[in-house]
Amino acid sequence: MIGATRVAMVAARAQPEIGGIESHVAEVATRLVREGVDVEVLTTDRTGRLPRVERVDGYVVRRFRAFPRRRDWYLSPGLFWALLRSRHDLVHVQGIHTLVPPVAMLAALLRRVPYLLTFHSGGSSSAFRERARGPQFRLLAPLLRRADALVGVSGYEARRFQQFVGPSIRVRLIRNGGGLPRLVSAIAPDPDLVLSVGRLERYKGHHRVVEALPHLLAARPDARVEILGSGPYEDELLALAERLGVADRVSVRFVPPVERAAMARSLAGAGVVALLSDYEAHPVAVMEALVAGRPVVVSRTSGLTELADLGWARGVEPDADPAVVAAALEEQLSTPVRPSPVELPTWESCVESLLEVYREVLPAAVRPSEAS
Structure with a gap:
């Protein structure tokens, strides 16, 4: 200095x-x-x-x-x-x-x-x-x-x-950037688990993942959605899952951000990570999922479009219907698009x-x- x-x-x-x-x-x-x-x-x-x-x-x-x-x-x-x-x-x-x-x-x-x-x-x-x-x-x-x-x-x-x-x-x-404890390499992902990440507010788009689940089940009968976050929209999300008949396949869980090992296990264990938010500049959660080697689906809005254009994630249009979202999730589970680790900040x-x-x-x- x-x-x-x-x-x-x-x-x-x-x-x-x-x-x-x-x-x-x-x-x-x-x-x-x-x-x-x-x-x-x-x-x-x-x-x-x-x-x-x-x-x-x-x-x-x-x-x-x-x-x-x-x-x-x-x-x-x-x-x-x-x-x-x-x-x-x-x-x-x-x-x-x-x-x-x-x-x-x-x-x-x-x-x-x-x-x-x-x-x-x-x-x-x-x-x-x-x-x-x-x-x-x-x-x-x-x-x-x-x-x-x-x-x-x-x-x-x-x-x-x-x-x-x-x-x-x-x-x-x-x-x-993105960074997680090295233990992620030892965790086997669950090919039927869709992880939707972010604070529980409507603009974060968790409801779009829940709405896609009935369509995804046609291709993957064992698929389920875990929403990782906390916030005021939790009751509405669980009620939506109930109305769609998938309440037994949707769960909400919160991992404190300071618990890095627990967050690493959650991201690394997902088959695919989704963030269908209306607006994000450059989401840390998505960067961490990519560092963990997980395929990602994002909404083509704001800074998320950039991630899709870079080839780091698969994008869906913000007005895409649930069947289209489900198809993108299935594609990322079957033939994932994801970056080489050397590309990532x-x-x-x-x-x-x-x-x-x-x-x-x-x-x-x-x-x-x-x-x-």
């Missing part, structure tokens, strides 16, 4: 809360610490039940109360004041949707500290929120243009936000690219060295 590089990584939520951004922050922060970067994760806690300060895998997590408790606005005055008082060399904002990103960017501007933002854009089950995204991002554009770097996790996301910041601002592409390659950005935007005295 040339200097002690102190990075404040700011996100609305962090593990043990679940989600793609939460997983990204944990994977990246751990590896940055190994490269000699002093990482502090600043995040929020609406419940007041999580530790205010804890050390996790070499980095420090500081949590600040956020309001209102039962809404996902994440207004956190404490986080704002902590950033104003901090002595970090760089602020790395993770995510774009809540009130945390503008607060973090404003604090960095006031402190005259370099900042970058990784978008991690996502979908919503609320039609109102989806319609409001454009005005929201246009309001944030002045803060985005002042950033020292902007990062999209997929080509789709980079292009999407390029239109809000203008052609003179470069939005870089740094994909999410890793968390190590993700961190290597981030370090290049850090070196570019930081003064030489605090820049991570090439040898670190």
Whole structure:
């Protein structure tokens, strides 16, 4: 190290809360610490039940109360004041949707500290929120243009936000990685198990996998669906399975993201993994499934289309009927399309690219060295 590089990584939520951004922050922060970067994760806690300060895998997590408790606005005055008082060399904002990103960017501007933002854009089950995204991002554009770097996790996301910041601002592409414990190679996949992954909300598309199951059973009489996640849509999914007469073949299970071995076993044991979401930038769960060697079916929407176009997954149209979805699942079970492991980004390659950005935007005295 040339200097002690102190990075404040700011996100609305962090593990043990679940989600793609939460997983990204944990994977990246751990590896940055190994490269000699002093990482502090600043995040929020609406419940007041999580530790205010804890050390996790070499980095420090500081949590600040956020309001209102039962809404996902994440207004956190404490986080704002902590950033104003901090002595970090760089602020790395993770995510774009809540009130945390503008607060973090404003604090960095006031402190005259370099900042970058990784978008991690996502979908919503609320039609109102989806319609409001454009005005929201246009309001944030002045803060985005002042950033020292902007990062999209997929080509789709980079292009999407390029239109809000203008052609003179470069939005870089740094994909999410994938990584699971090595034990996955010893697990034999179940050729009749369809694993649908993601938080249990309607926009994640689990219902489309359940609707496809009766059609899949015609080709695979022993097929079953396991939905891996938790959330408010669980009762509706189970009721749908009951109406379709497949309740005995649909189950819901939650694996905490910090339990890496259990997650590895779940993904590696599936015959095929599905994510038929309305919107994903570059889903960590899919990358982990691909690293585990499992074939994947995705909806041809947002960043998921990119995975299908790269030949990493088989895609189905967002309006495809259940029989078409079932046919895609059967094809991936019988004659899978999947990438060579050497094609896939890793968390190590993700961190290597981030370090290049850090070196570019930081003064030489605090820049991570090439040898670190």
